[in-house]
Amino acid sequence: MASRVAFRPEALLCFSPAGTKRSAGSPRVSMASTVGSSTKVDLPKKPFMPPREVHVQVTHSMPPQKIEIFKSLEDWAENNILVHLKPVEKCWQPQDFLPDPSSEGFHEEIKELRERSKEIPDDYYVCLVGDMITEEALPTYQTMLNTLDGVRDETGASLTSWAIWTRAWTAEENRHGDLLNKYLYLSGRVDMRQIEKTIQYLIGSGMDPRTENSPYLGFIYTSFQERATFISHGNTARHAKEHGDLKLAQICGIIASDEKRHETAYTKIVEKLFEIDPDGTVLAFADMMKKKISMPAHLMYDGQDDNLFEHFSAVAQRLGVYTAKDYADILEFLVNRWKVGEITGLSGEGKRAQDFVCTLAPRIRRLEERAQGRAKQAPRRPFSWIYGREVQL
Ligand SMILES: [Fe+2]
Ligand SMILES: [Fe+2]
Numbered sequence: 223m224a225s226r227v228a229f230r231p232e233a234l235l236c237f238s239p240a241g242t243k244r245s246a247g248s249p250r251v252s253m254a255s256t257v258g259s260s261t262k263v264d265l266p267k268k269p270f271m272p273p274r275e276v277h278v279q280v281t282h283s284m285p286p287q288k289i290e291i292f293k294s295l296e297d298w299a300e301n302n303i304l305v306h307l308k309p310v311e312k313c314w315q316p317q318d319f320l321p322d323p324s325s326e327g328f329h330e331e332i333k334e335l336r337e338r339s340k341e342i343p344d345d346y347y348v349c350l351v352g353d354m355i356t357e358e359a360l361p362t363y364q365t366m367l368n369t370l371d372g373v374r375d376e377t378g379a380s381l382t383s384w385a386i387w388t389r390a391w392t393a394e395e396n397r398h399g400d401l402l403n404k405y406l407y408l409s410g411r412v413d414m415r416q417i418e419k420t421i422q423y424l425i426g427s428g429m430d431p432r433t434e435n436s437p438y439l440g441f442i443y444t445s446f447q448e449r450a451t452f453i454s455h456g457n458t459a460r461h462a463k464e465h466g467d468l469k470l471a472q473i474c475g476i477i478a479s480d481e482k483r484h485e486t487a488y489t490k491i492v493e494k495l496f497e498i499d500p501d502g503t504v505l506a507f508a509d510m511m512k513k514k515i516s517m518p519a520h521l522m523y524d525g526q527d528d529n530l531f532e533h534f535s536a537v538a539q540r541l542g543v544y545t546a547k548d549y550a551d552i553l554e555f556l557v558n559r560w561k562v563g564e565i566t567g568l569s570g571e572g573k574r575a576q577d578f579v580c581t582l583a584p585r586i587r588r589l590e591e592r593a594q595g596r597a598k599q600a601p602r603r604p605f606s607w608i609y610g611r612e613v614q615l
Contacts, residue, residue: 277430279430280432280434281434282371282434282435282436283434284371284372284435284436284438288499289371289372291372291495291498292371292372292373292384292437296382296383296384297383298494299384302494303383303387303487303490303491304387306483306484306487306490307391308394313397314476315397316397319469319472319473319476320401320404320408321408335405335409338467339411339470340411341465341466341467342411342467342470344605344608344611344613345537345540345541346458346461346541347406347412348537349461349534349537349538349543350402350406350474351412351417352522352534352535353402353451353454353455354406355421355424355522356451356517356518357398357402359421359424359425359429359518360396360399361425362428362429362518363392363518365428367388367440367444368388369433369435369440370433370436370437371435371436372437373385373440374388391484394480394484395484401473401477402477405470411608412608413607413608413609416524416606416607419525420524423522423523423525424519424523427523428521429520429521431443431515431516431518432513432516433510436506438495438502438503438506439506439509441488441495442492442507442556443510443515444484445485445492445556446510446552446553447515447517448484448485448488449481449485449489449555450515450544450549450552451481452481452482452485453551454538454543454544454548455475455481456474457541457542457544458474458543459473459474459475461543462474489556489559489560492507492560493560496561496562496565500567500568501571501572503560504562504572504576505575507556507560508574508576508579511578511579511582512578515549517535519531522534524606525606527603527606533605533615536600536615537613537614537615546590546593547587549586550582550583550587550590551583553582553583553586562576562579562580563576563580601615603615
């Protein structure tokens with residue numbers, strides 16, 4: 223494990239297989255992977271096909287009989303998971319936080335918004351844009367949930383609790399990208415066309431977080447990711463406040479609170495799996511952590527920067543919006559949330575997996591501290607999202 227956790231903080235952030243990392247200036251078409259079961263793949267260059275994952279894609283690794291577990295949890299999910307959705311009538315909508323185009327004061331409100339955004343530095347915008355782009359690739363995340371055996375929405379309007387959750391979760395999440403997108407458009411600080419291109423590339427590239435159609439792996443991944451977005455939006459809220467923009471702080475804060483609710487639901491599912499099948503769940507947890515949790519937008523590309531995600535992650539790391547320490551903290555939070563250290567009666571393999579996940583967070587932190595100690599002054603990089611202006615990585 224140790225050798226696979228790269229020492230660069232941004233690598234800790236992206237957690238993509240080492241081989242998928244492109245070096246600056248390298249042709250996008252020859253991405254080689256050297257980790258685990260991955261093989262070198264030469265990808266055809268297609269204008270609508272941005273960078274692709276190059277690890278070997280594993281499918282349907284969960285034994286088919288375990289699908290029954292999820293069928294038997296239908297009622298449980300209705301009573302314990304769907305309750306974490308908010309009725310639409312009680313939900314906030316993007317319009318609640320944006321100038322009202324039908325009001326007399328519309329232009330004045332926009333002027334004020336733009337005045338406030340002038341006080342915010344470029345590096346903050348790089349983080350906010352990266353977060354917004356991540357939210358805007360929502361079709362990919364709904365697709366990912368619908369790859370999971372036993373819980374997928376079989377018809378597109380299935381009435382199982384799992385399918386109802388996935389659609390309603392998507393509908394709640396859809397407001398996040400909408401709100402941030404409209405806000406950033408009105409701010410006048412960012413190159414919307416470049417951002418829109420990045421979103422188009424990202425949705426086109428999809429993602430394989432290596433959850434192998436297994437709801438065990440899938441819900442561990444979503445538990446991790448909801449907490450990661452909760453932390454990240456919480457930090458952009460805090461920074462907006464520090465820059466004196468209380469309205470933007472409110473926007474990021476309200477999104478963070480949704481993420482927290484979603485984290486509660488997903489971690490509850492995994493808690494239940496630990497109760498029913500402790501061995502299978504701890505093995506899944508260790509498997510996901512060995513493969514590393516890849517960030518949902520790690521394949522982002524703007525048509526210019528071959529290492530856009532790494533550059534965005536480096537800025538997020540420097541600003542403290544989302545850091546390698548956060549990765550370790552989330553892992554530790556989940557270990558405690560699921561009381562992994564207290565599980566008894568595991569198989570030999572299960573015990574080894576338990577030991578692995580329970581000791582991983584301190585090891586990641588140690589690596590991160592050493593990396594920080596060796597870190598050199600990072601260069602400045604232009605970001606197309608802010609009209610090519612340079613930002614310190
Ligand atoms: Fe979100
Ligand atoms: Fe989320």
